Amino acid sequence: xxxxxxxxxxxGAEAPWSALGSxxxxxxxxxxxxxxxxxxxxxxxxxxxxxxWQLYADLRKLLRKGAVYSVTTTWAFRLAALAAxxxxxxxxxxxxxxxxxxxxxxxxDAVAFAYLLGLGRFLLVLGALxxxxxxxxxxxxxxxxxxxxxxxxxxxxxxxxxxxxxxxSLTGMFGAELWRHWPIVxxxxxxxxxxxxxxxxxxxxxxxxxxxxxxLELTMIHEVMVLDHSGxxxxxxxxxxxxxxxxxxxxxxxxxxxxxxxxxxxxxAILVAAMIASGAAVGLVESSMARLRMPKVPLxxxxxxxxxxxxxxxxLQ
Amino acid sequence: MxxxxxxxxxLVVFTDFAVLGSSRLSACIRAVALQGLLLGLLPPxxxxxxxxxxxxxxxxxxxxxxxxxPAFLRWAIREASVRREVExxxxxxxxxxxxxxxxxxxxxxxxxxxxxxxxxxxxxxxxLVTVIIGLIVLITRAKALTQVVGYLMLENxxxxxxxxxxxxxxxxxxxxxxxxxxxxxFIMGIVVFHINREFDSISAANLTELRE
Numbered sequence: 001x002x003x004x005x006x007x008x009x010x011x012g013a014e015a016p017w018s019a020l021g022s023x024x025x026x027x028x029x030x031x032x033x034x035x036x037x038x039x040x041x042x043x044x045x046x047x048x049x050x051x052x053w054q055l056y057a058d059l060r061k062l063l064r065k066g067a068v069y070s071v072t073t074t075w076a077f078r079l080a081a082l083a084a085x086x087x088x089x090x091x092x093x094x095x096x097x098x099x100x101x102x103x104x105x106x107x108x109d110a111v112a113f114a115y116l117l118g119l120g121r122f123l124l125v126l127g128a129l130x131x132x133x134x135x136x137x138x139x140x141x142x143x144x145x146x147x148x149x150x151x152x153x154x155x156x157x158x159x160x161x162x163x164x165x166x167x168x169s170l171t172g173m174f175g176a177e178l179w180r181h182w183p184i185v186x187x188x189x190x191x192x193x194x195x196x197x198x199x200x201x202x203x204x205x206x207x208x209x210x211x212x213x214x215x216l217e218l219t220m221i222h223e224v225m226v227l228d229h230s231g232x233x234x235x236x237x238x239x240x241x242x243x244x245x246x247x248x249x250x251x252x253x254x255x256x257x258x259x260x261x262x263x264x265x266x267x268x269a270i271l272v273a274a275m276i277a278s279g280a281a282v283g284l285v286e287s288s289m290a291r292l293r294m295p296k297v298p299l300x301x302x303x304x305x306x307x308x309x310x311x312x313x314x315x316l317q
Numbered sequence: 318m319x320x321x322x323x324x325x326x327x328l329v330v331f332t333d334f335a336v337l338g339s340s341r342l343s344a345c346i347r348a349v350a351l352q353g354l355l356l357g358l359l360p361p362x363x364x365x366x367x368x369x370x371x372x373x374x375x376x377x378x379x380x381x382x383x384x385x386x387p388a389f390l391r392w393a394i395r396e397a398s399v400r401r402e403v404e405x406x407x408x409x410x411x412x413x414x415x416x417x418x419x420x421x422x423x424x425x426x427x428x429x430x431x432x433x434x435x436x437x438x439x440x441x442x443x444x445l446v447t448v449i450i451g452l453i454v455l456i457t458r459a460k461a462l463t464q465v466v467g468y469l470m471l472e473n474x475x476x477x478x479x480x481x482x483x484x485x486x487x488x489x490x491x492x493x494x495x496x497x498x499x500x501x502x503f504i505m506g507i508v509v510f511h512i513n514r515e516f517d518s519i520s521a522a523n524l525t526e527l528r529e
Contacts, residue, residue: 187323187327298410299338299409299410299413302410302413302414303334303338303413306334306413306414306416306417309417309420309421310330310417310420313417313420313421313424314424316424317424317425317427317428317442
């Protein structure tokens with residue numbers, strides 16, 4: 001039985017407001033993350049690079065344009081972009097973005113989180129297949145084959161945190177409850193945080209799994225699927241990806257920095273700093289390594305999963 | 318001290334997995350050199366800086382396992398001009414999974430073993446997993462030089478196991494073991510170099526076809 005409850009039970013009445021505020025903050029600041037990543041990469045390779053707010057400008061431009069729809073496409077194609085944003089936003093509401101509790105939490109919402117991300121990807125894949133282009137078919141096959149490796153990794157991470165915090169909801173795994181157990185389970189939790197970073201790189205289609213800057217047919221994965229989207233649809237897809245990075249940044253932050261006793265403004269400032277830092281970390285990875293060859297990608301994702309498994313083994317010993 | 322030794326042992330396990338997952342020989346050698354350095358740092362961290370026995374062991378280990386042997390292996394890959402493992406018998410992904418299974422198994426075994434790690438409860442699992450992963454590398458890789466790396470890891474695992482008995486084993490025995498490893502790897506390296514010069518290949522699979 002799913003009992004959606006506003007997570008105000010432990011932290012008092014102002015908790016929903018701080019959760020709502022953090023959600024708003026992530027929604028607003030998320031497009032900065034790819035910008036920071038691109039800027040870091042540019043600076044480290046000796047270029048000036050586009051400004052960090054480039055994605056905001058892109059989104060504004062795309063939203064003012066009209067969308068072009070191929071005559072072979074149906075509603076599935078039009079649904080895809082909206083679904084991408086909607087599922088990611090829904091996933092964000094069950095993540096404790098403020099480090100205490102999520103806006104909505106119920107027992108087992110960790111599974112809902114994983115499958116909301118999965119649902120968004122599934123609808124995006126449907127939309128791509130709907131175009132009837134063989135090229136998009138190839139892209140979706142790549143995307144899905146990597147996604148089928150990311151999902152076990154995510155579940156290993158969630159199970160490890162579930163064991164560590166003795167909770168089945170994300171609010172328990174990442175929020176205040178985790179910090180009661182933290183001193184004992186710290187090694188496992190830090191391993192999971194690193195594992196989540198690897199999964200974020202794969203999930204959000206960044207180097208070494210995929211290169212968001214490339215438009216070379218042979219190497220594209222995620223970009224292939226969204227090739228036929230234009231105007232506002234493309235804006236939604238780009239935004240959903242940025243939002244996903246924001247959510248992952250918040251998840252990693254929750255695992256390593258306690259924000260339970262902090263004032264709302266301090267917690268919010270740490271959240272923004274973490275999002276910028278994760279963008280910089282992604283940029284650092286992008287500038288220090290090349291995109292992996294396609295057969296190597298499963299090894300990379302499996303390595304991330306192995307970290308989570310290591311954490312689980314440490315807990316269960 | 319407890320958390321520092323914990324961290325070092327974590328890093329030892331990570332270097333195991335780095336060797337297991339990388340196809341480049343130079344990356345394997347770098348990982349095993351780092352492992353040697355970590356092993357050298359462990360005795361002082363576990364048993365304190367005070368005793369000469371511990372310090373000499375640390376210095377000897379770092380010198381042999383982190384500096385001399387890696388340098389020698391690098392020389393060997395340069396001379397034999399092998400850069401990467403081409404076709405391991407078991408792929409990288411399965412061997413990574415095998416490594417995780419080994420990790421789980423070694424934690425399970427360590428719980429049953431009557432010896433305690435003394436100063437760190439991670440010591441025995443880390444030793445066991447290093448031995449097992451060393452064996453996996455030794456068995457599944459085709460290039461003789463990667464097998465040398467596997468042998469070195471195997472020995473590193475035994476060394477870790479020996480750390481539980483460090484204060485009871487005479488210093489001379491440890492130096493002897495270190496010398497053994499040094500000579501072993503040296504001879505293997507030379508043999509590999511000569512095999513490569515004679516047969517243009519150091520794939521161990523070809524060694525079974527040697528005839529007079």
